[in-house]
Amino acid sequence: MHAIERVLNTLEGKPVDRVPTFCAMVEDRTFNEVLGKPLIPQELLMTNPVARFVLDRWGPSLSRPVFQAELNRALVKRIRAQVELGFDSVWAILDETFTVLDHTTMVRFNGSVFNIQPDGYGNMTYMYRCPGIRSREDFEAWPYWPDTDDLAHRTYTFFRKVVRDYGHRTCLFGQGPAYGIQESLLWAVGFEKMPIWIRRDKDLVKRYIDLNEEICLKTNMALLDAGVPVIIQTDDFAFKSGPLMNPKLIDELFGPPYRRIIKAVHDRGAKYVLHSCGDNTLLFDTFISWGVDGLHAYENTSNVDIFKEKKIHGDKVTIVGGVGVDYLLTDRSRDEEVVHEVRRLIQELGPGGRFILAPVHSLSSIPARKLEVMVDAVRRYGAYPLSSS
Amino acid sequence: MNESITAIQQAIDGLDLDGIRALVMKCLEEGMSPEAIIQEGISKGLEAVGRKFEEGEYFLADLIMAGEVVKEAMPLLKERMNPGGSGKGAVILATVAGDIHEIGKNIVGMILSANGFEIIDLGVDVPAQKIMATAQATGARFIALSALLTTMVEGIREVVDSSKAAGIREQVKIVIGGACTSEDLCQEMGADAYGETAIDALKIFNSYSAAR
Numbered sequence: 001m002h003a004i005e006r007v008l009n010t011l012e013g014k015p016v017d018r019v020p021t022f023c024a025m026v027e028d029r030t031f032n033e034v035l036g037k038p039l040i041p042q043e044l045l046m047t048n049p050v051a052r053f054v055l056d057r058w059g060p061s062l063s064r065p066v067f068q069a070e071l072n073r074a075l076v077k078r079i080r081a082q083v084e085l086g087f088d089s090v091w092a093i094l095d096e097t098f099t100v101l102d103h104t105t106m107v108r109f110n111g112s113v114f115n116i117q118p119d120g121y122g123n124m125t126y127m128y129r130c131p132g133i134r135s136r137e138d139f140e141a142w143p144y145w146p147d148t149d150d151l152a153h154r155t156y157t158f159f160r161k162v163v164r165d166y167g168h169r170t171c172l173f174g175q176g177p178a179y180g181i182q183e184s185l186l187w188a189v190g191f192e193k194m195p196i197w198i199r200r201d202k203d204l205v206k207r208y209i210d211l212n213e214e215i216c217l218k219t220n221m222a223l224l225d226a227g228v229p230v231i232i233q234t235d236d237f238a239f240k241s242g243p244l245m246n247p248k249l250i251d252e253l254f255g256p257p258y259r260r261i262i263k264a265v266h267d268r269g270a271k272y273v274l275h276s277c278g279d280n281t282l283l284f285d286t287f288i289s290w291g292v293d294g295l296h297a298y299e300n301t302s303n304v305d306i307f308k309e310k311k312i313h314g315d316k317v318t319i320v321g322g323v324g325v326d327y328l329l330t331d332r333s334r335d336e337e338v339v340h341e342v343r344r345l346i347q348e349l350g351p352g353g354r355f356i357l358a359p360v361h362s363l364s365s366i367p368a369r370k371l372e373v374m375v376d377a378v379r380r381y382g383a384y385p386l387s388s389s
Numbered sequence: 390m391n392e393s394i395t396a397i398q399q400a401i402d403g404l405d406l407d408g409i410r411a412l413v414m415k416c417l418e419e420g421m422s423p424e425a426i427i428q429e430g431i432s433k434g435l436e437a438v439g440r441k442f443e444e445g446e447y448f449l450a451d452l453i454m455a456g457e458v459v460k461e462a463m464p465l466l467k468e469r470m471n472p473g474g475s476g477k478g479a480v481i482l483a484t485v486a487g488d489i490h491e492i493g494k495n496i497v498g499m500i501l502s503a504n505g506f507e508i509i510d511l512g513v514d515v516p517a518q519k520i521m522a523t524a525q526a527t528g529a530r531f532i533a534l535s536a537l538l539t540t541m542v543e544g545i546r547e548v549v550d551s552s553k554a555a556g557i558r559e560q561v562k563i564v565i566g567g568a569c570t571s572e573d574l575c576q577e578m579g580a581d582a583y584g585e586t587a588i589d590a591l592k593i594f595n596s597y598s599a600a601r
Contacts, residue, residue: 192499239568245449246450
């Protein structure tokens with residue numbers, strides 16, 4: 001069975017020949033190990049005084065032609081490396097959401113500020129710094145909102161090439177330049193202030209959600225037009241111990257846009273997978289009611305019980321994830337431990353299908369070798385019918 | 390119980406951000422002391438919020454909202470209080486070196502502050518040396534460390550080791566929390582306690598404060 005058929009059948013709950021795999025990793029360090037390091041390390045952009053001067057002085061105007069172009073090359077490299085590693089499905093992201101302000105600062109178009117920083121392995125990464133919208137005035141004056149039609153066009157152009165080059169080899173889980181609607185709001189106004197915004201500035205929250213829904217819808221449609229078979233959306237609704245907000249409120253605020261988006265994806269014959277970190281136990285029914293086909297990540301470091309979820313929702317939604325990145329896929333573990341855990345996950349979650357084995361998250365500390373061990377173990381032990389031993 | 394103080398409890402329990410100031414003013418006008426309002430009204434209201442959080446009726450966002458309700462009330466009370474506050478002690482808050490996540494830390498700070506602890510928030514990506522220097526300069530003996538990234542947990546051990554090097558390990562209590570932390574990690578790093586939630590952190594520091 002071809003990887004694409006294996007993954008799509010699993011998302012539909014149909015029989016497959018073995019448990020499929022999803023990469024869920026998007027870190028340059030890992031993929032440099034697969035494809036070789038670039039001649040010019042990305043980190044030089046931050047450490048080289050000339051590059052720093054240029055970025056500090058002309059960052060915004062160089063953002064699109066230089067920085068975004070470099071990032072897009074890295075994004076394609078990430079997809080290629082995931083394919084080389086032999087995954088059945090890979091996470092293909094286009095992150096055209098940023099404007100570089102200086103050599104340490106980027107703003108995301110929907111209201112948040114990020115640090116540009118080294119990943120510890122010679123590459124650049126970015127990490128959330130603070131909200132960009134702190135008041136009604138900030139919201140009205142925010143200068144970085146994209147032209148959504150232009151964004152959709154760029155998304156289509158990027159993914160058309162990705163589908164042409166890799167779409168026949170692996171099942172592409174495509175994520176356009178649209179982050180989750182809820183987490184974008186959280187980043188834009190800050191989590192400590194988000195409950196107050198929701199209470200006191202309902203009109204602005206509604207407008208913010210509407211703007212992001214439009215971005216999601218248009219870019220998702222561009223992905224589908226380009227031929228991507230599965231949309232994946234990150235939106236972290238939970239923390240380690242449970243949902244950020246009352247599940248009823250989450251459904252009230254974010255259910256309508258997500259239902260519309262997922263329906264539009266389904267109408268075009270594609271699948272929809274939602275990535276949400278943390279313990280989403282109280283939210284799984286809500287997500288399923290929105291129409292998702294698969295859910296990623298079931299973080300092992302949170303309180304979620306993936307095995308219990310298999311019993312409760314295993315026939316309604318495809319579980320994607322299971323393999324921890326806190327220890328198992330790091331340099332600290334032994335190969336035998338990875339194989340043992342893969343076998344355990346297959347034994348527990350494989351019966352009945354609707355399980356795609358994957359790392360629960362993406363971290364720079366994950367070496368490519370551990371991913372190879374994981375993929376190899378699934379090939380050896382994941383064939384249906386599953387062995388009982 | 391006085392109806393006005395019950396109304397304050399209910400306002401906090403009900404997350405009434407817009408009504409709390411008027412209720413506090415009413416209590417003050419009726420002659421209640423700020424300390425009594427905090428003890429009988431605000432603290433008990435927060436206890437009810439904490440219970441609802443533990444029972445799964447309230448969520449993290451509700452804890453934040455409760456903290457905001459208290460923040461609305463506190464300026465009215467503080468300006469009428471004797472210096473020295475409730476004397477529960479000072480807590481140094483920090484996200485460990487290399488990690489810039491602050492949401493969890495800020496929520497803990499908000500809940501502890503609303504419950505009478507003095508908060509010394511050092512921010513994110515804080516080196517162990519700075520935390521120890523602050524403990525020595527201020528005399529604060531409670532330290533709350535947050536870590537979200539698995540790769541940064543060694544920052545916790547560095548704080549523990551720094552406290553030993555500074556000769557104050559026995560005097561300070563180091564409590565950890567955050568997505569990648571656990572009871573096992575707490576023991577591995579040599580910290581004193583692990584709190585999964587902000588309410589856990591409050592209980593831990595309340596117990597330390599009571600035992601002083």
